[in-house]
Each structure stands twice: as C-alpha cells, then as structure tokens.
Amino acid sequence: MTESTPRAGTVRLTDRQPVVTGPEMLAGLVPPPQFDDATFESYRADSAYPSQESAKELLQRFAGRGTAAKRGGLFRRAPKEPELKPGVYLDGGFGVGKTHLLASIYHAMPARRKYFGSFIEYTALVGALGYKNTVDLLRGADLICIDEFELDDPGDTMVMTRLLGELVTSGTRLAATSNTPPNALGEGRFAAQDFLREIHQMSDSFQTIRIDGVDFRQRAIDGHAVVLDEAAYAARVDAAAAAGTASDDEFDDLIRHLARVHPSRYIRLIDGIDLVGLRGVRELTDQSEALRFVAFVDRVYDAQVPIAATGRALDAAFSEEMLAGGYRKKYLRATSRLNALTHSA
Numbered sequence: 152m153t154e155s156t157p158r159a160g161t162v163r164l165t166d167r168q169p170v171v172t173g174p175e176m177l178a179g180l181v182p183p184p185q186f187d188d189a190t191f192e193s194y195r196a197d198s199a200y201p202s203q204e205s206a207k208e209l210l211q212r213f214a215g216r217g218t219a220a221k222r223g224g225l226f227r228r229a230p231k232e233p234e235l236k237p238g239v240y241l242d243g244g245f246g247v248g249k250t251h252l253l254a255s256i257y258h259a260m261p262a263r264r265k266y267f268g269s270f271i272e273y274t275a276l277v278g279a280l281g282y283k284n285t286v287d288l289l290r291g292a293d294l295i296c297i298d299e300f301e302l303d304d305p306g307d308t309m310v311m312t313r314l315l316g317e318l319v320t321s322g323t324r325l326a327a328t329s330n331t332p333p334n335a336l337g338e339g340r341f342a343a344q345d346f347l348r349e350i351h352q353m354s355d356s357f358q359t360i361r362i363d364g365v366d367f368r369q370r371a372i373d374g375h376a377v378v379l380d381e382a383a384y385a386a387r388v389d390a391a392a393a394a395g396t397a398s399d400d401e402f403d404d405l406i407r408h409l410a411r412v413h414p415s416r417y418i419r420l421i422d423g424i425d426l427v428g429l430r431g432v433r434e435l436t437d438q439s440e441a442l443r444f445v446a447f448v449d450r451v452y453d454a455q456v457p458i459a460a461t462g463r464a465l466d467a468a469f470s471e472e473m474l475a476g477g478y479r480k481k482y483l484r485a486t487s488r489l490n491a492l493t494h495s496a
Contacts, residue, residue, distance in 0.1 A: 160392030161399040161428070165408040169419030173280040176415065177288060180266035180276075182296075183453035186254035194251050200364040203248065206241065209360060210252055213239050213326070214259040236358040238315075238325030240300075243362035245487045249328040252362075253296050256326045262293030269298045269453075271446060274307055275415025277314065286314060292323050299449065300329040301481065319356050327357065376466040377493040379459055384428065387459040391426035399428040402462065406435070409443040417450040424456055427492075432462035436470045442478065444468070445485040452488040457495040465489040 191211050196203035213235055241249045257267045277285045295318060315325060379387060391397035412420065421427065435441040451458065466489055469482040
C-alpha cells in the first residue's frame, strides 16, 4: 500500500513534473558524467577479443588521432589508408565499452561544435523544437554522437533518416552505437520492409565496426540483482537520505508516472537524487510500460544512481515473452544495467 507521505529526508519521483525546454535539451547534449574523462587511452581493450583494440585504432583515426602514416621509400609510395565514411557505427553486445569509445571520439575530435546524446534525446529534440528548427540548430555541427541507436517505430525511422541525411550532406560527421547493425534496425518491431530504402540510405553513411566481448558489468558481479527485505530497504533509504537525497516510490506508482512524463524528461526526474528506492517490484508484461521503464533505467544508469528495491528481482522484471520478442536486446541491456545498479547501492 502506498504511504500518504514520504518518510523524512526522502522525496517521491512521482511528485515531480519536470519541464525541459528545447535550448536546455540542446545544451544537455554532452556525454554522461561517468564519461567526462573517457579517452582512448583509458579504454581497456580485452586481449581475448582483438576486435576491441582494432576498433579503438580505427576510431582514433576517425577522430583525427591515428598514428602517422608510414612514409614511402625512394621508389615506393606510402601505403594509402582506406577512405573512411562520414559516419562510424559501433555494433556489439552489452558492456563491451561502446559508449566509452563514443565519448572518446567526442573528447578527442578537435571540433568547434559537437553534440553527444542518446537516440531518444535527439528524437525528443525534434519533438520539442520541430524538424526544421532542429535541422537548423544542428546544421554545421562538426560531430554528432548518437548512443543506443534504435528505430522502434516508423515515425522515428523517417525523422532520423531524414535528419542524418541532411546533416551528412552539410559536412557533419556521425558516430553511433547500437546492439543492432544499421541494416537490421527495426527488425521484429514494426514493418521494417516498408522503410528499407530509408534504412539502407542511412546505413550507407556509416562504416560498421563490430566490437566483440563480455559485458564488463557482469565481470565483477556474481548472481542476480540485489533484493532487500523491508527492514534492509528502509535502512538503506534512510542512510542515503541522511547523506544526501533518496527517492522512495512504489514500483507501480513509478510505472504509472512514467506514462505521464515524456521520456526526454526522465533525466530531470532524478535530478539531485543519490539513491532510487523502489518498493514492490513486479514482472512487467505490458510492452509500453516495459519500454518506458527501459528508458528510465538508461537515464539512471547514465547518472550512475544506485537502486535499492524490494519485491521481485529487477533482473527478472521483464517477462519471458518480452525477452523473446523484437525488443529483446533493449530488455537485456536494461537487465544488465539494473543488476549493476543494485549492486552499487
């Protein structure tokens, strides 16, 4: 049962009604705080997966930081480097360092105007400002970085392919990450065959770079997401509230609230929060609820805010039917992040 008022020292996310303006969205298109200091040098390539080191070397070249080309001899021409496309597309599993590399590109490229945001942040920008105004604002940018690239519906497909197409023709370079190769975006989620031309046109702008590996979030984590009993949960929330600010919400209340807040504003829901507390976690069986929760988890993970929870383990929050469907990769990414966040609480 939901309490009428939160305990002293805590807040409810469900009481927050965040508002974000278009200019604020644009100003916020920078790497998440956890990647403020991400560099190619700090990327720890796993020697068991050579594609990680290969990807780093190619991306250094893309960012203008590649090693100097070998000089030719007296009668030999220097080997010619293969021409790079205007965009690079990092395709790989969860936790192999794609976002770290994307942020490294952002920090390394000597660009006057550059932007870094999740896919949903760019579509939200279009929603807030309109398509033409968004193009006008982004036109002339030297670099656009897009994390977690996904095309979940026909509207997003049309908007993003048009937007990227216009930016590329004006000289903008692109860098993106996803768990799905660009020519497979949309598969299993909507009638992708109806948009193949647009999808293929967009993928022609990218050089796909495959990055293999093991999810780094799971390397140091044994087992499943942490589940607390009521007493341990109350102690954890109270401790976080005493040291800073903790939220304390019923899981169902938060799920309902997420339907009333645009996903572009989820980051503002957790402004100033040091711990997210969720009581009574249950299995999600509604696709819309689950996808909104995924978007929320992405923002919590970007901000590196720990989660404390009671009820069902958060790594079991998505039904087996969902995990077998077209959004499988999104749910698995969220599961990986939820597991890590409960262990950091």
